[in-house]
Amino acid sequence: MTRILAVELRRFAWRRSFRYFGLIAIAGILFAATMVFFNSQRGAAASQQAVVTHQGYIDDCVRGFPRREQPPEGYSSVEEFCTEVGAPPLESLDPSFRITSLTDIFQGTSVPLIILGLAFGASFIGAEWHHGTITPQLTWDPRRVMVYVGKALAAMIAVILAALAIQAILGIALWVVAMTRGSTEGADLAWFRETLGSASRGALIAGLAAALGFAIASVARNTATALVIGFVYFGVAESLMRGLRPGWQPWLVGDNAAAFVTGDPGQVFMAGDIRTAATALAVVIAYAVVAVGLGAAWFRSRDVT
């Protein structure tokens, strides 16, 4: 298994589409960091302006209450309500880039990474069927289940590592921007842990998406079919199920993935805190294991022609 895994990881790294994607991703990160650099303003004047604007929002909110002595339920005063609810956070009004926003940025970048993970997983095996290279490989190692699982694991590991690498490059680029034109205030150990967790959760789900894409493409023996199936399922079928059968939501792959990536299942599930981030991850892992298991059984039983 170690040899199969090593060979497959090497093949993944040697794929041109993977390399091109890496170059495009790095170029995109550098472009984004440059834009942030030029849009970020540092200094007391900029921060002071943010405080004034923030206070303006609060004042407008307070004026909207005809009877200030009757604050909304749960709040001791109208001012407290307006500070928490009626005005955007002060950080968001500050024109200087704050590195503490990286946690949310990582959640945002997880979405395209998950979609790309699905696509790379599908094309990893789809290309093998397209070029017919499964045949010679099986004449070198006829243990089909081992070969299949090795390939699936390689796709998963490669996507996880690539996603982590991209998040790391993005993080470093934005850290440099924050140090030069923004603020690193609040970037303590707790923040670092939270941010690392956010990046890791996105990368892990991208890896599991790769395993799902791999399994679908191995049955279809075609990348394009797998991508269509994947996007129709996640883009259409799950939306319909979510709308028509709300009771099924806790079992939808996409919702469990979102619950794990955000780390806040209560915001994702309509029924509230019905599961933890860990159980949401367990559901996604279970789907991936079942898909790869079925794919392996299918691969084992079918003729390779």
Next chain:
Amino acid sequence: MDVIEVEGLVKRYRPLRGKPTMAVAGLDLSVSAGGVFGFLGPNGAGKTTTIRCLLGLVRPSEGRCRLLGADSQGSLGGVIGRVGSIVEAPAFFPGMSGRKNLALLAGLDGIGRTAIDAALERVGLGDRGHHRVKTYSLGMKQRLGIAAALLKDPEVLILDEPANGLDPAGIKEVRELLRSLGSEGRTVFVSSHILSEVRQMCDRVAILARGRCVAAGPVDDVLNREAGRLLVGVADVEAARDVLSRKGFEATLVDGRLSIGPPVPDPASVTKALADEGHYVAELRREEADLETVFLELTADKDEV
């Protein structure tokens, strides 16, 4: 010891629509160790399906195949390291170099760089190994396929149409290469429909038609048994033919001579039969059939084989 044993092999492909296709219809074949064995048959005779069954890529509908004593459907893993093969057109990743493609296969068996270089040199691709496979001609891809098959330094080579796409010089090189491999004590099992090649390259041959073996044995024996003729010149050919007919020989008149066979009888028995009746043989020679004649006769679309 037979390195290849095929017993009662039947393979039916069942398409989703339409009738099942009988690719192999009860094939029995055994190939002993050493030398070059030709596996001859027209397109669609079942050569590639037989090879796929031997290599465990396709599951037989009935019968069984054994390679180096191991059942192709169960225990091939123990012997596959001693078998090199090409099935149909060699399949490689076109975007990677020839060397990288070989490295991926070699990695599965822990084979090092030296063996890759040696294999590339042996097939004349030493200076093109670093070029992408998509820049290779069909003949170069075929050579790369042979290099891949040689990587394991195999005891048994199973090559499906290895001369496909090669120019005359390439065909000659491959023929010499395979002959030298056969003379080294390896068993080279070559499927082909290029009759002249088989004749020049192989020690033994099996001819396949409509999924069955219709002739097998040393090349010369097959030629003589199946299509050789004895040409006899006598003064009175009509009377001599009557004599031979009475004594159980089937003779026909061809260009003023008697043609006897196939199968070719013992020449001494023919001359004695004629001399006993007062017909003295003026000319007696064996007409060697060419493989093309044998092949066409044996593989002609008859109701019975």
